[in-house]
Amino acid sequence: MAIALEHFLILSAILFSIGLYGVLAKRNAVAILMSIELMLNAVNIALVAFWRYVAPTLLTGQVFVIFIMVVAAAEVAVGLAIIIAIYRSRETVDAEQIDLMKW
């Protein structure tokens, strides 16, 4: 059975769901950030698969993936800096104990 667009899209959906579960269920802030990275990678797989099977001559899909990678790198740098700053002042990275701004 040949590999088609649906295979890549379902792989992407599974990876995104695993990341979604991690974001909602994890308590360690670094683990939450890692799950967000999984979700971003799932989106990249879907974009590249659409480029390959739906519009292989237009490279817009790959350009979008490059922009997502740039934004993901910026997001990881700032997110980890925030987590380290919180750890310095509160001695924890547990998302359930970081409740200063909780209503």
Place this chain on the structure above:
Amino acid sequence: MEMGIAIAFWVLAAVIIGAALAVVLGRNIFRAALFLVLCFFTIAGIFVILSADFLAGVQVLIYVGAIGVLIIFAIMLTRETQRGSPSGRLRLPALIAGLLFLATMVFVIVSTDWQIVAEIPTEPTTSGIAQALFSKEEGFVLPFEIAAALLLAAIIGAIVLVREK
């Protein structure tokens, strides 16, 4: 050829899903970070199958290299070894949300009639990406410059946030 690609896809997909599950289910956060790096690496393999050669290289450089090292650094700086990385109180709702999302997506993907094009993309894709990014009429020159400014702002912001007083 077709057969080899199919085998490569199934092996890579199994490794990706296994590594991703190990990231979200394991209690040892450092081991989770290593599995995340493995997951990034195998996703580069998926890009190769999809004949996106440039993106596979960029994936290894940025995700495996830069982001992987950054996350491991952050774990080293904030490690709570005695507590590990347990799941929170929202575990069951999170599982239900994830499964519901997955079911919806699979239903939509299977039931949609995708407009598949038979064309094979030209390789290598690098020059094509450069033209798509920088062409005068329909390029992405302004977003490219904004991305550069965003990266600079993010780097300065990260330095300011973690600087010792």
